Amino acid sequence: MAKIAFTAARVSGFKCPSDKKQAFLWDATAPGLGLRATPAGKPAYVFQSVYQGKDIRITIGSPTAWRIPEAQAKARELQRLIDEGKDPRDLKRDALAAQAEKQAAAAAKAEADKAAALTVGDLWPLYLENGKPKRKDAWKPRYRADLEAMAVPGGEKKKRGQGLTRPGPLYPLLALPLAGVNEDTLKNWYDREAVSGKHQAARALMMFRGFLRWCAARPEYRSLTDRDAGGAPAILESLPPNTRRKDALDGAQIAGWWAGTEQLGNRTAAVYLRALLLTGARREEMAALRWQDVDFQWRKLTIADKVEATRTIPLTPYLAQLLATLPRVGPYVFASTGKAGRITDARASHAQVLQHAQVKHLTFHGLRRTFIRQGRNIAPLGVPAQIAGHTPSAVADGYAILTMDELRPHAERVEAHILSLAGVQFDAQAEPGALRVVAG
Template identity: 40%
Template sequence: MARVKFTAGRIRAFECEPCKSQSFLWDTEAPGLGLRATANGVKAYIFQAKLNNATLRTTIGLEKAWHLDKAQAEARRLKVLVDGGQDPRQVKVEQQAAQDAARDAAEAASLRESVTLGHIWPEYVADRIGSRENGWSEHHIAAHRKLIQAGGEARSRSRKLTQPGPLFTLSSVPLIALTTERIEEWAKVEAKTRPSSARLSWRLLKACMNWCSTHKIYSDMVPNNPTKSTRARESLGKPKKRNDVLQRAMLKPWFDAVRQIKNPVISAYLQCLLLVGARRDELAQLRWDDVNFRWGYITIKDKIEGARQVPLTPYVARLLEQLPRRNEWVFSSPAAASGRIAEPRIAHNEALASAGLPHLTLHGLRRSFATLSEWEETPAGIAAQIQGHAPQGVREQNYIRRPLDLLAKWHAKIETWILQEAGVNFATPRHADEHSQVVEIPVHP
């Protein structure tokens, strides 16, 4: 092997010998340091030595990238490793692994500190929406988004701006800092001004933290669910049972006011909520394909069973027949982004006020159906099945299989009684006596 004292000039002049793929030049000053030149003109510093009676060779770096002094210093360092019985190549691999581990640890630490509740909340909602077995309604999805909103946006029908959601104060908190103590302090504050919304937020947050605990990335940040706190639950208190319901005497003023609502879709929707006893979102998501006018039934998406069929009673059928068919939705709304009815509460509250009736929620109409059905001594199981309640008791769960015709018999009785009490003279030609006067009151007189 040719050995010379490396200088800048000799290194610059050294080239690969003709008819060879590579040539080597070795330094006399730094043992093991060599210069390799290839046929394509590339030069690189290398190190070669004997370890355990075997020759090892490793590349230090390109000649253009390494100054001669640094290359010689690197060769001496590698020589020390070899003299100590270490393979420089293995040492390099171990050092790189240590650097990678340190970098990964730093990135993980940075991620742990930067990932906040506000970051993961949209991901959580999107994941649950995409789950086939999830079954979240649009109302439930909207609640998740509303409870963590920043607020400050203009309302569609008011000059007031939207308020921050109960979870907004926690949205900037890193998951690793979302401790039980932090949740308890949040619960104390929120319970003073909006306990109902705070309780809902707490339940949804608990489900989100359970999701995080099984996530491949976030599980290390949430080893234990911080929302499982007795103190937080005690601070938020128990929800009060709602007793809003339409009494028998309230039916006439309620129908009179609701049927005067200028929007025929909202008017029909509110009447159907009372006469069908369905959940508000179940009815709002009704499609024309779900309504069978010929055989007299409606298919409703059910959060318990997935879907259920309920009778299409005569008056409800007439209400639906008079609605405009703008799109796939029965209760359509050209102004809504979804194309269907979005917020009927405002019109309902105005109707209640005009009739001098006490406040009544949309769910109160569902509660009213269950209550008013007892005036006709309707069997509890039948009313529950129409409303989509889970069967109660061994007999209901395992033995009773009611046909749709049986439900229709009782459902028609309930509707007829409610309309009579409301002073709505409605009859269908096939049920009317030929000598009686049939008075059909339209949805909007």
């Protein structure tokens, strides 16, 4: 095996003949150092020697990366290892493994640092997009809107009144790293928000606990999430009592309330409020009613439902007359000139009605309770519950789902009962819109 002293010119000029698979140039200065070349590949420094009676060859690297003195020094180092009874190949494998382990550790640390920096705000849009309840196709629109409103940054011009809107209760939490959300941070947040309103802060907390459960259920966020942070005793002890509202009109108050709706200048709002009392529908369900869902011929209403997509209820005679008196100026029954095209907030109108009736407090849900309570006085338990949209499992005694033909006579008796309490007389046999309703 002929040897020559390596020089830059000799190394750069060395080529492999095209009729050979590989060729070697061996250095006369450093024992075992060679330059290997192939017809198609780039040349590389190699070290060749004998270890435990067997030839070994180790690639050192490219001449463009290793200067000749460096390659010579590396060859001497490898030969010393052999002289000491060590296999350079094992040491190289160990070095590569150690390097790979170091790189993996560095990558894991970088990934951990990235995960630790993941904020609630980074994940909140993903939660809104993918965090819908199990067995549901999507969030209920109203709840989705509430989730969004809870985390708005505020600072927008108020639609009513002067000044700017306040940030939503959950907005301060968006800047926190998910890994930093614990009992202490939530307790401090809740105490600050509760100053403005305990019940609103408590509702925001319940929503945020749903977000934590969603994060804990996903493998990529599970290790960062303290699922139980929102249920810590220190926080629960600060929550306001979970008392269910029980407001409703007494039978004797219905006449005054009804007379109050007659005094409203906005007839659409007046009919809307009466429709809530006569059907027990939730305010958003009735507000979203479209003309295409009002069947005057077969006397049916199809309205949005909180539990199911829709529910169909009887269109009772007096309610049919009320709806027939409204102008058809768009797709919605309770049309409005606002952006939504329909009535969205009737609180001001309802406040006028309550003031006229001298009723101190009654929520829209109180109208729903009034319908159910009065309906139970003259109809089977399941009738007002089914019309109002309660599921059978949500009612203590349960009830059988009635067909439209079975439900209609009961619904008409419930309507007649409420109208009698309101002091209203009308001809139930008249065509919708044909007669004037007379309040007695």
